């Protein structure tokens with residue numbers, strides 16, 4: 001009978017166990033090395049210590065010895081091996097792009113007996129693992145979608161309009177174009193004022209598109225459309241980890257996205273006072289601090305702001321910071337409402353009808369004299385946007401090549417009989433302001449920009465002339 005010595009049996013077991021363990025480690029490594037499309041090992045400084053032949057070939061290296069001793073990123077730019085040695089955490093499954101080829105990889109830290117990280121190994125599982133194929137396909141599809149979305153975003157950030165797209169030949173429109181051309185030559189802040197639908201965004205894009213910044217992004221933010229609580233993050237961005245959920249990774253603010261280009265701030269009058277203070281600081285310092293970040297980012301952004309409300313009145317009411325107002329009101333351009341530029345109505349209609357025909361692939365419509373009279377009688381509170389919509393509806397509802405009064409009858413809202421002055425008339429103040437603006441800028445142009453001479457041409461005192469220039473926001477020209 002063999003004697004039973006428990007101490008000896010347990011010693012043998014542990015010797016066997018550690019041998020099996022060592023063997024398992026070795027054979028598993030060998031097997032992975034053989035099965036995989038590539039294997040690599042780095043030291044604790046993420047320098048390559050070993051690459052197998054297959055990986056060297058896949059990476060286009062002259063030999064497996066060539067990369068030894070070099071930083072891993074020199075061989076594989078997107079490698080995360082350094083992250084693994086630095087954190088000691090494995091990345092068990094990942095897709096790494098090498099050139100245009102996605103590689104399915106796994107990375108594990110290597111530790112010494114004391115548990116200290118001494119390096120890392122990585123294996124390229126590639127497409128040997130059949131089950132990963134759908135995942136790779138999904139990844140590729142998402143990559144393509146992302147690339148497409150980025151392309152679309154870049155296209156959106158290119159200006160769609162030039163100054164030629166701002167239609168009209170009336171003195172007020174020519175004056176707007178002249179000021180816009182000047183604004184394009186300078187880099188100062190522009191303030192566009194005008195009722196809704198008068199082409200403020202169109203003009204902002206046109207100024208950007210004619211400026212030195214035209215190859216950089218044009219980014220538009222409608223302040224009124226962003227919930228107040230999100231405005232700060234929208235402008236200044238968030239640092240990674242500042243929030244949980246979707247913003248966990250951090251997000252660039254619009255001031256950063258527009259870096260080098262132009263940021264169009266529509267409805268600036270709706271900006272809360274605390275955000276106004278931050279925006280002012282950002283414009284003065286030309287730097288921003290994303291929420292939750294402890295560092296500032298330098299930015300170089302031109303601001304074009306727009307408003308349909310009287311900012312001066314908001315300043316008087318304490319709802320708009322005067323310092324920000326003065327900072328924005330460097331070059332002011334006032335866009336006339338449609339009811340004040342009725343001579344341009346026909347050209348605007350033709351432009352919109354051309355655009356509709358080009359988009360829908362149908363023949364170009366035109367408008368009869370009677371049709372034009374009907375349109376002229378309307379007050380156009382929605383201005384050019386309303387006119388464009390009216391053309392869209394008439395073109396959709398009527399089969400006529402020549403759109404007549406009849407075609408617009410059902411579309412235009414009825415005017416209240418005798419309740420208001422004829423809708424086509426501007427108010428007295430509007431007409432006076434337009435007259436003064438046109439007269440003063442025509443005199444200035446005739447005097448080669450010299451205010452004293454322009455005042456003389458108009459038979460006005462110099463002081464009065466300057467006062468009117470300032471009132472109309474023309475003083476900077």
Ligand SMILES: Nc1ncnc2c1ncn2[C@@H]1O[C@H](COP(=O)(O)OP(=O)(O)OP(=O)(O)O)[C@@H](O)[C@H]1O
Pocket residue numbers: 165166167168194195196197198199200201202203266308348351384385388
């Ligand atoms: N002078 C113009 N010539 C041609 N199209 C114009 C003109 N003015 C405005 N439009 C067109 O009218 C529509 C409204 O213009 P836009 O959005 O630029 O106005 P807005 O003043 O920014 O309006 P809101 O204040 O409501 O944001 C756009 O489709 C624009 O292309």
